[in-house]
Amino acid sequence: MKQSTKAALASALLFPGLGQLIVLRRVRRACLFLVPAAAAFFWLLGSALRTANAIAAQIESGALPLDLTLISERIAASGGDGLAPQIAGGILIGAWLGSILDALLTRP
Template sequence: MKIATKAALFSAIVFPGAGYFIVEKRVRGAVAFAITLAALSVLMVEAYHKAQIIAEKIVYGVIPLDIQVIREQIVLTPGHLSPETATYLSFIVGAVWLVGIVDCYRIGLAQQRITSVSNKTCP
């Protein structure tokens, strides 16, 4: 498998920024990894907080065990973050993911070109 394809697939499937380690751009990979991990951590803490509140309401009989009611409660339950902030963090994760895929593919192609040119010039 060509390095460009491998790097893009690693960034797409394994974790955002993982492909940078394939093309030996470790600092970029670490930055993409850190940004994604931080944003996902904040979103998971928010989801956990809301889930705890909703679970307590179900246990105490405040809301029924009905998927429609629970779905409404997810939207209505206040959390630590505003909905706009949660959306913003989600877009950051998506942007880092997509940029990482494209950039890893681009870097991999450049490395393939350099390798093929050096192989042609060497006897």
């Protein structure tokens, strides 16, 4: 298997930029994909955890009954449909696809 194919698979299946880092040993190029993807991922994860903690606290205090429909409505109303999550998701997807294409098109 070619190195570029191995790198593309690592970037596709593990995380953006890992193919460039681990297989191709191109640290700068890997950082072009790793840093924005990690920042977007951790921002999305933090946002999801803040929402989950807020809803769990409401359930625990009794302000929100343990009803899946009400919980789903509260999640939808929590502001997750703003522009920031869409931008972060776009950055993550763009970095992922970019790292795969970059690995495939890299010549040894």
